[in-house]
Amino acid sequence: MGRGPTRKEFATDQDVRWCPGCGDYAILASVQTAFAKLGVPREKFVVVSGIGCSSRFPYYMNTYGFHTLHGRAPGVATGIKLTRPDLSVWVVTGDGDALAIGAGHLLHALRRNVGIRILLFNNRIYGLTKGQASPTSETGKTTPSTPGGVADRPFRPVALALAAGATFVARSVDRFGAHLQEMIERAARHEGAALIEILQNCNIFNDGAFAEVTGRAGREENVLYLEHGRPLRFGPDGSRGLALDGAGGLVEVDPGQAPGRVLVHDERAPDSAVPDLLARLDAPVPLGVFRDVSAPALEQVLRERREAARRARDGGLAELLAGPNAWTVP
Amino acid sequence: MITPGEPLASRPVPEGGSRVTIRIAGDSGDGIQLAGGRFAGATALAGNDLATLPDFPAEIRAPAGTLPGVSGYQIQFASTEVLTPGDRADVLVAFNPAALRVNLPDLRPGGVVIVNSTAFEDETGLRKAGYETNPLEDGSLDGYRVHPVAIGRLTREALADSGLGARQVERCKNFFALGLLSWMFARPLEPTLRWIERRFRDRPDLAEANRRALTAGYHFGDTARLFETPLEIPPAEVAAGVWRALDGNEAIALALATLAERSGLDVLLASYPITPASTVLHRTSRLEAFGVTTFQAEDEIGAVGAALGASFAGGLGVTTTSGPGLALKGEFLGLAVMTELPLVVIDIQRGGPSTGLPTRTEQADLLMALFGRHGEAPLPVLAPRSPGDCFWTVLEAARIALRSMTPVVVLSEGYLANGSEPFRVPGEDELPEIRPRRLSDPQRFEGTYVRDPETLARPWIAPGTPGLEHRIGGLEKDELGRVSYDPDNHERMVAARAAKIARIADDLPPAALEEGEPGDDLLVIGWGGTWGAITEAVRAERAAGRRVASLHLRHLNPLPRGLAELAGRFPRVLVAERNCGQLALLLRGRLGLDVESFTRVRGIPFVVAELRERIAAIVGGGVS
Structure with a gap:
């Protein structure tokens, strides 16, 4: 493979219209940087989005792009991938787009394991419609549409993706550039569907959305980096660890006291039980790859079937049109 | 035609030009559609022209023996052109009391009734059908020629040593009836025997049982001599070539394979199951060797989204649906208009609104197809006129979509989807060139x-x-x-x-008359699946001396050039459609035409006689 395009070559001449200070700028820079590292020609990328702040993304990527309908990007991306399995197809979506109006499409795309990469920007708020509660807003949050506080409970996007049988699920943070780029590169190389939840700040309607992770103190206290084959340790100098509590849950342990009890992260576990427990944690907040397992991608399965059918074909179009019971009128 | 009152037994073999309409009716679990379909297949092979009308309830198995559970299959066949499945049946085959009760009103006075008398021996069956006394004995069928045949008992006897259980034996009686009909109308058994062979390849016991039931029915006809001789309907005179029987949904599947093969494009059919469109998905999914990929999406919206994605990716996206699904796809059609991508959307219309009459036919999605989007979002709309015409219409829709970079809606309907007719198989040289023009420089x-x-x-x-x-x-x-x-x-x-x-x-043929000539007293305008009924009515009225012409629209948007001028040459214009006047509204609004409406929304095809009455009332005179 020759030299791929540079990060700058992935930028378009369109003025970026996100609010100054929006987390989307950092994500855009990371995506452009990660794409440049993949060594894939620009024309092979397709970025598909729905509706919302994040969904303006395709206009700022100098690749093929399709800004579609609210919540509907996974379907469009599926059609693209089934038609052109050689393309690198990315969906950019938000918590409202992917988890409210488009929740059904998202889950089915993951269930099918179609080879699309979904970047879910989660800022726990509707930005483009000016600040209403979203499916990931915390219970009790006051917004213009919930003046008495959010009455229901939020989705956990990673848990939802795991429940749908996703074969690659990761989480990162808008401003953790190096980590985010690594997740994007790994998603790009995955066969089948991949989802990255990107925790993102909305400095206008939900400032400090993930301050517990992004603040200096929070980062040290609350972030649990998931690394395959490494113990689940977090806190200053990895002074805290996670273990199974024996009752189907996780418990915090002191690695110094019981090093043998600390769970070792296995992103390739065929069973997603432990990743699911991790996905439901509020503190610490795990970042990294929850799950990365191998399964046939839908587009490959369909392509192989079609090729097999072509090889087995025992007649041309004329025979097909006539069918088995034709008769001839002289 | 079988003349009412004349005993069939003494009837000579009819002259050329004969036509017969048969209706087979029974419980929805009796295999009526299957028997009807096989009879139609054998009839097509015998060289008759034909049209069929399957009519079944939305419930897969309504309670046995009840009126809502009745399933029917009507076929008209003749040695001359057949345009409709027939207003009324000449022959009714009723498998049970409920089937008799539901279908008797559609039998011609003096028509032939063949009843499965076994089902009339049991009080419960009579009661379920609402009969207080046995209609075979109480004289209520005196106006018809009734032939009780113990189809149930005779089938059981024929299969006495088959080793099958009572339930499986019971399910073979449709083949007994098919055998009897085959004898009555001199249809060859071979095509059905071959079909049984293929269908039950893995169940030789069932193949043998159905074969025996079929031949038992045939021999019963021959031995019992319900009629003196079989009624032969000589082959119709049709154009030379290769012919086959074809229903509208199969025609669509064949068109999609043709499209992929001829254009070299990857065709993606992305659909969600919905009656009466689902069989297009079933059939197309067997054609992947021809370059069509099928995708059953999670819902109607996901389906059209995937189809549009396929078109963006340089393939051709197609989605099939019925009215409720078209409503759901509306937002994506707007996006397809906005992004100017090719897309073919096929709506097999059914009775609405809402779930409405899911297994019945209607033409009430016209205005939704034309205008059912927010914003200014025009797109082409086409409608096939017959089952076989679905093939040509879908190919044309794809050609327009690719040439003009636009979504196109095809409005088929339940009647065309399930109905079959003989179809002349086109040679490769008769298929349109489909050359996608993609820019790569x-x-x-x-x-x-x-x-x-x-x-x-x-x-x-x-x-x-x-x-x-x-x-x-x-x-x-x-x-x-x-x-x-x-x-x-x-x-x-x-x-x-x-x-x-x-x-x-600019690319379409200008408006032209089907029947009649400019200056006649009345022009009847129709669109889509009413073509057969309108043509039959207009021809009959012309034969009766009335100056009536007809024009049939295949393109609902854009309308063919010259339509207003042509219609303006008639003192009166009647728009006939199976909705409450949607095309009439369009013609008034778009062309300023002063039109009258003939509309029916009964979920069934036009009754030709009703349309004739209306024409006669407008034109007056005549010699009939």
Whole structure:
């Protein structure tokens, strides 16, 4: 493979219209940087989005792009991938787009394991419609549409993706550039569907959305980096660890006291039980790859079937049109 | 025609030109559709022209023996042209009391009734059908020629040593009836025997049982001599060539394979199950060897989304649905109009609104197809006129979609989807050229929405093409593809999209009469699946001396050129359609035509006699 395009070559001449200070700028820079590292020609990328702040993304990527309908990007991306399995197809979506109006499409795309990469920007708020509660807003949050506080409970996007049988699920943070780029590169190389939840700040309607992770103190206290084959340790100098509590849950342990009890992260576990427990944690907040397992991608399965059918074909179009019971009128 | 009152037994073999309408009716679990379909297949092979009307309840198995559970299959066949499945049956085969009760009103006075008398021996069956006394004994069928045949008992006897259980034996009685009908109308058994062989390849015991039931029915006809001789309907005179029986949904599947094969495009059929469109998905999914991929999506919206994605990727997306699904796809159709991508949407219309009459036929989605989107979002709409015509209409829709870079809606309907007719199989040289015009040379690219001067279509550029990376989407763009909120730009783009669709009419044949001539007293205008009934009615009225003409619309948008001028040459115009006047509203609004309406919304095809009455009432005179 020759030299791929540079990060700058992935930028378009369109003025970026996100609010100054929006987390989307950092994500855009990371995506452009990660794409440049993949060594894939620009024309092979397709970025598909729905509706919302994040969904303006395709206009700022100098690749093929399709800004579609609210919540509907996974379907469009599926059609693209089934038609052109050689393309690198990315969906950019938000918590409202992917988890409210488009929740059904998202889950089915993951269930099918179609080879699309979904970047879910989660800022726990509707930005483009000016600040209403979203499916990931915390219970009790006051917004213009919930003046008495959010009455229901939020989705956990990673848990939802795991429940749908996703074969690659990761989480990162808008401003953790190096980590985010690594997740994007790994998603790009995955066969089948991949989802990255990107925790993102909305400095206008939900400032400090993930301050517990992004603040200096929070980062040290609350972030649990998931690394395959490494113990689940977090806190200053990895002074805290996670273990199974024996009752189907996780418990915090002191690695110094019981090093043998600390769970070792296995992103390739065929069973997603432990990743699911991790996905439901509020503190610490795990970042990294929850799950990365191998399964046939839908587009490959369909392509192989079609090729097999072509090889087995025992007649041309004329025979097909006539069918088995034709008769001839002289 | 079988003359009412004349005993069949003494009837000679009819002269050429004979036609018969048969209805087979029974419980929805009796295999009525199967028996009807096989009879139609054998009839087509015998060289008759034919039209069929399957009529079944929405419930898969309504309670046995009840009125709502009755399933029927009607076929008209003749040695001359057949345009409709027939208003009323000449022969009714009733498997049980409920089937008799539901279908008797549609039998011609003096018509032949063959009843499965076994089902009338049991009080419960009579009661379920609402009969207080046995209609075979109480004289209520005196106006008909009734032939009780113990189909149930005779089938059981024929299969006494088959080793099958009572339930499986019971399920073979449709083949006994089919055998009897085959004898009555001198249909060959071989095609059905071959079909049984194929269908039950893995169940030799069932193959043998059905074979025996079929031949037992045939021999019963021969031995019992219900009629003196079989009623032969000589083959119809039709054009030379290879012919087959074809229903509308199969025709669509064949069109999609043809499309993929002829265009070289990857065709993606993305659909969600819905009656009566599902069989297109079933049948197409067996045609992947021809380059069609099928995808059963999670819902109607996901389906059209995937189809549009396929078209963006440089393939051709197709989605099939019925009315409720078209409503759900509306937002995506707007996006397809905005992004100017090719897309074929096939709506097999059914009775509505809402769940309505899911297994019945209607033409009430016309205005939704034309206007059911927010914003100014015109798109071409086409409607096939017969089952076989679904093949040609879908090919034309794809040609328009690719040439003009637009979504196209095809309005088929339940009646065409399930009905069959003989179809002349086209040779390769008769198939249209479908040449997608994709742009891959960056030197020739001027802008995403810089239009072809002839078609006004924008360039189609598949992802993967180096140097032509671009973004499209639902936001308004300028000619160069940049997002634009400029008021003048929006007005210009709305006009450009509309002009592109209007210009398609340049390519279409101008409005022309089907029957009659300019200056006749009345013009009947129809569209879609009413073609057969309207043509039959108009021909009959012309034969009766009335000056009536007809014109049938295949293109509902854009309308063919010259339509207003042609219609203006008639003192009166009658628009006949199976809705409450949607085309009439369109013609008044678009062309300022002063039209009258003949409309029916009964979920069934037009009754030709009703349309004839209306024509006669308008035109007057005549010699009938």
